[in-house]
Amino acid sequence: MKLNPYIAALPAGYLFAEIAKRVKTYSAAHPDADILKLGIGDVTRPLSRYVADEMAKAAAAMGTPEGFRGYGPDYGYEFLINAIIENDYKPYGVNLDVEEVFISDGAKPDVGNLQELFSPDAVIAVTDPVYPVYVDSNAMAGRLGHYEDGKWSKLCYLPCNAENGFVPEVPKGHVDVIYLCYPNNPTGTVLTREQLKPFVDYARAHDAIIVYDSAYKAFISTPQVPHSIYEVEGADECAIECCSFSKTAGFTGVRCGYMVIPKKLTGDAEGKQVSLNKLWQRRTSTKFNGVSYPVQVAAAAVYAPQGKKEIQESIDAYLENARIIREGLEKAGCTVFGGVDSPYVWMKTPGDMKSWDFFDLLLTRAHVVGTPGEGFGPSGEGYFRLTAFNTKENTIEAVKRIVDVL
Amino acid sequence: MKLNPYIAALPAGYLFAEIAKRVKTYSAAHPDADILKLGIGDVTRPLSRYVADEMAKAAAAMGTPEGFRGYGPDYGYEFLINAIIENDYKPYGVNLDVEEVFISDGAKPDVGNLQELFSPDAVIAVTDPVYPVYVDSNAMAGRLGHYEDGKWSKLCYLPCNAENGFVPEVPKGHVDVIYLCYPNNPTGTVLTREQLKPFVDYARAHDAIIVYDSAYKAFISTPQVPHSIYEVEGADECAIECCSFSKTAGFTGVRCGYMVIPKKLTGDAEGKQVSLNKLWQRRTSTKFNGVSYPVQVAAAAVYAPQGKKEIQESIDAYLENARIIREGLEKAGCTVFGGVDSPYVWMKTPGDMKSWDFFDLLLTRAHVVGTPGEGFGPSGEGYFRLTAFNTKENTIEAVKRIVDVL
Numbered sequence: 075m076k077l078n079p080y081i082a083a084l085p086a087g088y089l090f091a092e093i094a095k096r097v098k099t100y101s102a103a104h105p106d107a108d109i110l111k112l113g114i115g116d117v118t119r120p121l122s123r124y125v126a127d128e129m130a131k132a133a134a135a136m137g138t139p140e141g142f143r144g145y146g147p148d149y150g151y152e153f154l155i156n157a158i159i160e161n162d163y164k165p166y167g168v169n170l171d172v173e174e175v176f177i178s179d180g181a182k183p184d185v186g187n188l189q190e191l192f193s194p195d196a197v198i199a200v201t202d203p204v205y206p207v208y209v210d211s212n213a214m215a216g217r218l219g220h221y222e223d224g225k226w227s228k229l230c231y232l233p234c235n236a237e238n239g240f241v242p243e244v245p246k247g248h249v250d251v252i253y254l255c256y257p258n259n260p261t262g263t264v265l266t267r268e269q270l271k272p273f274v275d276y277a278r279a280h281d282a283i284i285v286y287d288s289a290y291k292a293f294i295s296t297p298q299v300p301h302s303i304y305e306v307e308g309a310d311e312c313a314i315e316c317c318s319f320s321k322t323a324g325f326t327g328v329r330c331g332y333m334v335i336p337k338k339l340t341g342d343a344e345g346k347q348v349s350l351n352k353l354w355q356r357r358t359s360t361k362f363n364g365v366s367y368p369v370q371v372a373a374a375a376v377y378a379p380q381g382k383k384e385i386q387e388s389i390d391a392y393l394e395n396a397r398i399i400r401e402g403l404e405k406a407g408c409t410v411f412g413g414v415d416s417p418y419v420w421m422k423t424p425g426d427m428k429s430w431d432f433f434d435l436l437l438t439r440a441h442v443v444g445t446p447g448e449g450f451g452p453s454g455e456g457y458f459r460l461t462a463f464n465t466k467e468n469t470i471e472a473v474k475r476i477v478d479v480l
Numbered sequence: 481m482k483l484n485p486y487i488a489a490l491p492a493g494y495l496f497a498e499i500a501k502r503v504k505t506y507s508a509a510h511p512d513a514d515i516l517k518l519g520i521g522d523v524t525r526p527l528s529r530y531v532a533d534e535m536a537k538a539a540a541a542m543g544t545p546e547g548f549r550g551y552g553p554d555y556g557y558e559f560l561i562n563a564i565i566e567n568d569y570k571p572y573g574v575n576l577d578v579e580e581v582f583i584s585d586g587a588k589p590d591v592g593n594l595q596e597l598f599s600p601d602a603v604i605a606v607t608d609p610v611y612p613v614y615v616d617s618n619a620m621a622g623r624l625g626h627y628e629d630g631k632w633s634k635l636c637y638l639p640c641n642a643e644n645g646f647v648p649e650v651p652k653g654h655v656d657v658i659y660l661c662y663p664n665n666p667t668g669t670v671l672t673r674e675q676l677k678p679f680v681d682y683a684r685a686h687d688a689i690i691v692y693d694s695a696y697k698a699f700i701s702t703p704q705v706p707h708s709i710y711e712v713e714g715a716d717e718c719a720i721e722c723c724s725f726s727k728t729a730g731f732t733g734v735r736c737g738y739m740v741i742p743k744k745l746t747g748d749a750e751g752k753q754v755s756l757n758k759l760w761q762r763r764t765s766t767k768f769n770g771v772s773y774p775v776q777v778a779a780a781a782v783y784a785p786q787g788k789k790e791i792q793e794s795i796d797a798y799l800e801n802a803r804i805i806r807e808g809l810e811k812a813g814c815t816v817f818g819g820v821d822s823p824y825v826w827m828k829t830p831g832d833m834k835s836w837d838f839f840d841l842l843l844t845r846a847h848v849v850g851t852p853g854e855g856f857g858p859s860g861e862g863y864f865r866l867t868a869f870n871t872k873e874n875t876i877e878a879v880k881r882i883v884d885v886l
Contacts, residue, residue, distance in 0.1 A: 075597075075602070075657070075687050075688060075689050075747040075748060076598070076599035076601070076602055076656060076747065076749075077597055077598065077599055077600055077747040077748060077749040077754055077756070077759060078596060078597055078598060078600075078749070078759075079599070079750045081596070081597065081749075081759050081763055082750070082752065082754045082759060083750075084762060085748070088739050088765055088766070091765075114551075116550040116551045117550055118548075118550065119548075119836065120542060120543050120544055120545050120547070120548035120549065121542045121543045122543065123543045124550070125543070126539060126540055126541075126542045126543025126544075127543065129539040129540075129541060129542070129774065130536040130537070130540035131536070132535035132539075133532060133535040133536040133538075133539045133734040133774060133778070134532055134533060134535075135532075136526060136527045136532045136535070136733070136734065137526050137527045137529045137531070137532025137533065138526055138532075139526050141526070142525075142526035142527065142730075142733075143733040144522040144524065144730075144732040144733045145520075145522045145732045145733060146521055146733055179585055179769070179771075179772075180769050182767065182768070183767055183769065184770045186768070187767060188765060190481075190483070190484060190487070190620070191484055191487065192483065192484060193482035193483055193484055194567055195482070196481070196482055206766075207766060210766045211767055212570055214596070214763065214766065243495030243876045250481050250482060251481070252808070255819050265556040281481050282481060283481050293796050314782075322549075324548075326550040326551045326769075327542070327549040327550045327551060327552055327770075327772070327773045328542065328772055328773070328774075329550075329769065329770070329771065329772045332690075341481035341482065341483040342481060342482050342483060343484070343485045343487075343488035343489070344485045344488070344489075346488065347482055348488045350483070353483060353484075353487050353488060356487055356490060359494055359497075360490075360592060360612075360613060360616045360617060360620065361588065361589055361592030361593060361613070361617055362588070362589055362592070362797055363585070363586050363588045363589065363732075363735065364733075364735070365735065366585075366733070366734055366735045366772050367734070368535065368539060368734075368774065369731045369772050369774075369775075372539070377700035385584060416861055454796065465871070
């Protein structure tokens with residue numbers, strides 16, 4: 075039995091597994107250490123009461139003849155698709171058709187699966203540092219060549235660092251696909267409409283496709299920052315957008331997201347121009363059976379007035395934590411980025427310390443867990459990610475402890 | 481932008497889309513026709529009251545600090561994995577480790593995604609007729625060659641028909657993967673342990689892997705019919721098993737399933753023996769974020785005493801419908817298969833009629849919708865599938881109408 079050699083050849087260890095291992099080892103040796111976690115990007119506040127109750131009502135109704143739902147539409151219920159179009163797009167001047175939105179069980183599966191549409195020899199570009207799923211899912215399909223010294227031989231890296239103000243340049247040569255995530259994970263930085271435009275222009279000129287991950291858009295508070303790439307003219311000809319309820323509404327354990335594939339998007343399949351929307355329909359109806367009905371009811375409740383109000387309270391609480399981290403570290407003389415339109419704060423390690431060394435220092439001396447920048451790609455070395463997804467009390471205490479060991 | 485040519489080249493139209501289209505066209509022209517649907521394999525009875533209430537409680541608890549759950553384990557919560565091992569395997573003498581069971585959002589995504597582990601040139605065998613997902617997911621990965629006259633050039637078909645009593649022969653040459661589904665979709669037929677054994681022997685001798693889909697095992701009532709392929713000695717060295725709560729517990733709209741990958745399974749990745757279990761772990765942690773927490777609570781409730789009792793009532797009701805279809809058609813002189821350990825009845829079309837012609841006849845003259853056998857593969861021509869997933873009243877009425885037009 076011959077196996078896919080590319081999955082077998084992937085470099086070992088998903089970043090967060092390595093972090094969990096180091097924390098576990100340290101905790102076992104120091105059972106009294108009160109470790110504060112500002113590492114993984116998981117939310118901690120409960121669901122909106124209203125959203126949870128709507129989900130519970132739909133779940134209970136599944137036990138009645140009137141409320142029962144069997145197979146739903148593969149691409150999602152229209153009540154949810156319409157709520158997304160009305161609330162997440164119309165207010166920003168973006169008009170979408172019902173058939174352009176696909177409901178899924180999250181942005182991670184979506185971006186992981188989307189690459190199935192690309193040719194085996196498509197050239198991929200990612201900003202660096204980057205959310206690992208864009209890279210690993212393409213590596214598993216054999217598109218990235220071999221891995222050496224922390225880099226894939228065929229992957230085009232677009233560095234983001236303090237020197238370029240975390241504004242990546244467009245690729246120099248030809249690429250087929252560019253992954254962008256804004257507000258960015260892991261750096262917490264953003265691009266304005268004007269800074270995004272060169273990417274749209276590049277994609278249109280090069281017949282490339284942008285995969286735009288806007289999972290963190292609920293945290294945007296700066297007016298010049300777009301909530302959707304479709305706010306940039308021409309993006310509907312070259313961009314796919316992924317989003318998720320995970321960070322917007324605390325759905326990390328509920329599982330719901332969506333993907334927008336405009337009908338205008340086409341690509342070449344052995345000489346024929348083919349609609350990406352149709353191609354994704356075919357992929358989805360073959361390998362997916364839709365999202366749990368009570369989960370879709372919960373997602374739609376996010377857009378009801380009461381849902382919106384309660385969700386905003388959580389977003390505000392996380393943004394307040396981000397402010398506490400950012401200002402606390404700045405006051406202590408650190409160089410920090412992000413944390414304004416994002417729950418992530420990206421700090422330069424003190425004295426250009428290696429990011430895993432800084433991780434170990436914080437774990438063992440401050441009992442604080444963050445995420446080493448190097449885990450997100452070569453340009454992440456020398457940086458460190460802290461997340462706002464803890465309680466206010468813990469966030470204040472964590473910052474105090476970090477500052478103490480600097 | 482170059483696209484995956486194999487998805488674009490897939491023959492158009494998923495079977496059930498074509499059925500829906502014909503029904504829609506007919507209904508539009510005959511708005512008064514009272515059409516009875518015994519076509520698609522969707523359940524109709526509500527969830528067990530107990531299971532729905534447990535799901536609702538978990539959903540409501542997500543709105544509280546104590547009951548909230550963020551990211552769950554990628555491979556599923558142990559409370560559910562343990563319930564599966566204790567209830568679905570131990571009683572049949574099969575012992576599994578917690579790490580050998582992966583919770584998913586259904587058997588369709590599992591069998592659709594599983595082929596990612598296989599080499600691009602792996603040789604695939606399917607029984608014929610067959611559940612289309614096994615074929616289409618491999619076609620999309622470019623493994624099946626070209627499609628001509630209803631057949632894929634590189635796919636190994638194992639015919640199942642009245643002549644061989646729906647007991648397929650093992651492949652004549654070498655194949656890498658064999659998909660088996662028992663109780664079978666679409667034929668409703670089963671294999672005994674003794675009839676399954678040659679496949680296990682073949683797989684061990686040829687270093688092949690069996691993908692065993694047991695989604696319909698809850699309908700088994702005949703003692704010689706195994707509930708798991710692992711009841712056959714040696715299967716833990718060569719078989720992956722998929723199952724689902726969709727038909728067992730009416731979860732078609734709730735979405736939960738599981739896959740068993742024994743640790744003993746290995747394959748060749750460029751000269752190295754690699755564990756399939758580890759490979760699937762890596763695939764899953766990269767592209768999946770686990771199943772909704774309230775859904776996993778609901779799935780576990782299926783195994784509680786009250787859940788079991790209520791679920792059995794639904795299974796019994798569907799089996800009673802299957803009996804009504806089977807006996808009604810037999811009495812009218814039809815040749816029928818399945819419907820004993822399965823919700824599916826597979827009938828020979830009268831007078832060797834083409835299956836789509838018989839579909840049109842039943843739709844237009846009896847106002848009954850079934851599924852043409854040809855939609856499941858070349859050996860399905862001349863057969864027709866009827867499902868037990870309707871009410872008893874509708875089932876009785878549908879059989880009466882079919883018999884009237886024969």
